[in-house]
Amino acid sequence: MSKPSVGTKKRDFWWMCVVPLYLFTLAFILGPMIYMVAVSFATNNPSGYGFQWIFTLENYLRIQDPTYLQCFRQSFELAFSTTALTILIGYPYGYYMGRLSPKGKKLMMFLVMVPFWTSSLIRLYGWLILLQAKGVLNGLLQALGLIEDPIKMLYTYPAVLVGMVYALMPFMILAVYSSVEKMDWSLVEAARDLGASPVKAFWTVTFPLTLPGLLSGVILTFVPSMGLFFIADLLGGNKIVLVGSLIQDQLTRGSNWPFAAALAVLLMAMMTLMIVVYRKVTHVSELEGRL
Amino acid sequence: MQSGTVPVVLELLDICKSFGDNRVLNDFCLTVHEGEFVTLLGSSGCGKTTLMRIVAGLEPPTSGRVLLEGADMEGVGPEKRNINMVFQNYALFPHMNVFQNIAYGPKLKKLGKAEIAARVDEMLRLVQMQGFEKRMPSEMSGGQRQRIAIARALINNPRVLLLDEPLGALDLQLRRQMQHELKNLQKELGITFLYITHDQEEALNMSDRIVVMKDGRIEQEGSPAEIYDHPRTSFVARFVGSANVLQGTVKEISEEALLLETPFGCFPCSRDGMAAAVGESVTAAVRGENIAILAEATAPCHLTGVVKEKTFAGGMLRIVVKLGEETEMVISRQGINIEYAIGEQVALEWPACHCVPVDRGDGR
Amino acid sequence: MKRKAFKFGSLLLALVLLVAGLSACSGGETEEQMVLYTWEGMFPQEVLDGFTEETGIKIIYSNFDLNETMLEKLSAAKGGDYDLVIADDYIIEQAVAQGLVGELDKSILTNFQNINPLYQGQFFDPENKYTVPFGAGIPLIVYDPEAVDFEITGYSDLWDPRLEDSVAMIGNYRVVNGITLLSMGESMNTEDTAVLEAAGEKLLGLAPNIRMIQDDNTQNALLNGEASVAFLYTSQVTTALAENPDLKVVYPEEGLGFGIMGAFVPSAAPNAAAANKFLNYILEPENAAQCFNWLGYYCTIGAADELVNPALVVPDSVTSGEIVQNISADAEAVHNKNWIDFKAACGA
Secondary structure, eight states: OOOOOHHHHHHHHHHHHHHHHHHHIIIIIIIHHHHHHHHTSSOOOOTTTSSSSSOOSSSHHTTTTTTHHHHHHHHHHHHHHHHHHHHHHHHHHHHHHHHHHHHHHHHHHHHHHHGGGSSSHHHHHHHHHSSSSTTTHHHHHTEEEEEESOOOSSSSSHHHHHHHHHHHHHHHHHHHHHHHHHHOOOHHHHHHTTTTHHHHHHIIHHHHHHHHHHHHHHHHHHHHHHHOOOHHOOOOOOOTHHHHHHHHHHHHOOHHHHHHHHHHHHHHHHHHHHHHHHHHTTTHHHHHHOO | OTTTOOEEEEEEEEEEEEEEEEEEEEEEEEEEEEETTEEEEETTSSHHHHHHHHHHHHSSSSSEEEEEEEEEOOTOOOGSEEEEOTEEEEOOOOOOOOHHHHHHHHHTTTTTHHHHHHHHHHHHHHHOOOOTTTOOGGGSOHHHHHHHHHHHHTOOOOSSSEESSTTSSSSSHHHHHHHHHHHHHHHOOOOOEEEESHHHHHHHHHHSSEEEETEEEEEEEEEEHHHHOOSSSHHHHHHHTTTEEEEEEEEEEOOSSSEEETTTTTEEETTTTTTTTOEEEEOOOOOOOOOOESSSSOOOOOEEEEEEEEEEEEEEEEEEEETTTTTTEEESSSSOSSSOOOOOOEEEEGGGGGEEOOOSSSSO | OHHHHHHHHHHHHHHHHHHHHHHHHGGHHHHHHEEEEEEEEEHHHHHHHHHHHHHOOEEEEESSSSHHHHHHHHHHTOOOSSEEEEEEEHHHHHHHHTTEOOOOOOOOOOTTGGGGGGGGOOTTEEEESOOOOEEEEEEOOEEOOOTOOOOOGGGGGGGGGTTTTTTEEEHHHHHHHHHHHHHTOOOOOOOOHHHHHHHHHHHHHHGGGEEEEOOSSSSHHHHHSOOSSEEEEEHHHHHHHHOTTTOEOOOOOOOOOOEEEEEEEEEOTHHHHHHHHHHHHTTHHHHHHHHHHOOOOOOOOOOGGTTSGGGGGGTTTTTOOOEOOOOOHHHHHHHHHHHHHHHHHOOO
């Protein structure tokens, strides 16, 4: 009886590990997605309960209503604004973090990570306490004599933006940081030596080389910001209707699963399209391969 | 020696540099003339890279001044100095191809597209890398990157080119070849080179002047011949060309030479202008290739020892002779073997002119 | 040796899981139990414990937060799994229509006459065969007289430009659409789509005044100064007044809309008898009073009116009001549209 060679044994073991993963992905990720796409073509029962497996396009046609389109538009607007702000604040933060001493880096990393130890919902409530009419910020401003009556900060678009940026900032920071950390600083010195001012050296050397980090940070921020509707609900007083809230609404109160599914499918399709275009335009794969 | 009419391009005056409590450079002074090939030679940690970075403007000195063509470089950033550096790891921009790398400096100066293209072309020809314009740094070998780094620095017509151990990462063959090429390049362009290496062979081959550094100070400065034949300290003697360093007491004095007494015999040493008295202790250095090994001594002044080791290395035979318990001498000569076996007693002799006094403490 | 240990370990794990699974299944069968399915916090613990003490029946308290969720679950269980369900009026109508509701056992319900007739004979149970009304809510306007310098008497006042960005609104689309209809003199339950569309238009006019829309703890906005006027559910009104007795409550002059919560026994309840016993226990005046005082909703058990917090007894001046009922699918569609348009207008 011949013993199996080491090669095949290793391969069998590898198969054993990988097959469950595949099954999991198929059952819990691919499966539900296919179901959702199927449901989006079903017909809702007029009574409002349940749906029939009768093919229809009405769910998608219904989305053309200006109210729903406005909702999509607002969601994208918010996602763009959030991403832009996280870049403006997160890139410098991640950059400086990457240039600190090892001790400084550890400290900053700790500061970025600590909020994750609390649930994001609770942290959002923290913002409520800060921004309320009788909250900390208003109290401070009044105590300093800068304002008489409290400013109505909550339940506005800026409040929602603040909440979103706050929630997604760590992802941008970490993405940028990981790129900056790997940076070969002698390249910046070479640029300086060849005649570049510090600003020029940054834009021609540092920025292009940390771009992959920034770009992955953009994806990490943009994609979730389309879905974090609970932030908009909480800090926006349910006045800012995002696609996510719309879907939730249709699933529960509206009892229109097919329509909700159609909305979700459309959202997913648009996001995928945007990411594909984004990757092409920024040649991310090239940058990723090069370094 | 440089004539007084060759202009001084770089002057370093009492440069000191400390990192916290660590003193890296101590009152370093150096004058570099136009067109010279000056090498800073020393082992790691002696401060040579720090000095180069100070000259480039990447680090400020703790005290002291850097004068480039007479102008004080204090507060002047690296981008404003007409000095360029070739980094040890080449530091080629990975996101730019060869053309863009080389064109980086001229582009910053806002030169015209046609002019830039012409200049880049010229540089590539100079370093024999034509046709490589579209290549990415990651697609090239170490030697190729080396040349591009040099081209990138030279295109800006710097007054001084700084080279930080540029050949360290290359294999022996390539290194020897590049040494030739760099030297020829320097001669052809007439640009002042300030070169760093720890490889004494390299320094001896390429330089017009060698500055041997130790612990942030200059041990000795001079032409390769001077450094090699007339080392002034035992450190220089050992570092460059690995000489044997012996101590002896003065037995006899003549006009040109001294006879020094040791427990293992006596040996002659040139006076080199040194004042000496009988009974004084003198340290002397003699190179292994200048020592003769004999079975029977021919001169009254000779050393006796026992053959300990014979190895063939680098095309030469290296013989270790033991004198007494602690002292050993290394003799090198051509050939593959000597007629003396290990354990055999031999006599060592050399003429006085091949032995120089070192560590004289008189600053010479 | 390693393989043996691995085999033994996995066998042991399987055994442990099996035992755990079995014990979980057989857990409740040693004593009698009743599964109560309703919102969180509908009963004070003393009342529940009191019942268990009296009858020895253990109560399993299961929660839902939306009526629609309850109906889905009950539908999936085909009227089984739960013994007693307490939910809103309109959903009970749908449950009855789907055959998920069983008739009450009046032989056990000796206290049935304690119920206040005002809340009986409603659209979802015209013959009082299926439900015991348990609490009624009348959403009302509550405002802070310190922050509002005019008197609010009805829904129309909410549209007043002086209240810009000051009104906290509950998130119930039927109620919000409903008060708009009432302010137009129409019925909350009208199915005339033209009227409904007009109501939608009018509702958009309310948008600038909305500070926020929130279904939970809406009263907090009033209490912490975020809003000066709020439209609140009954329990929220009670809570608000308890915190700040200076707040003014308005029974709007255009008319009231109220909702009744009903308790019913599902058609295939595992322990219907226990459910009926519990209902009878609740119908005792002392127990009822305890419940409503704790719950903060209007008392539907007439016999307990004397014992309960007077604020929880509807004043005699209120003799009529509408209940929000189920409407046709087309009308629902317009309601939905109005609601989404309204929310969007609020955020613009």
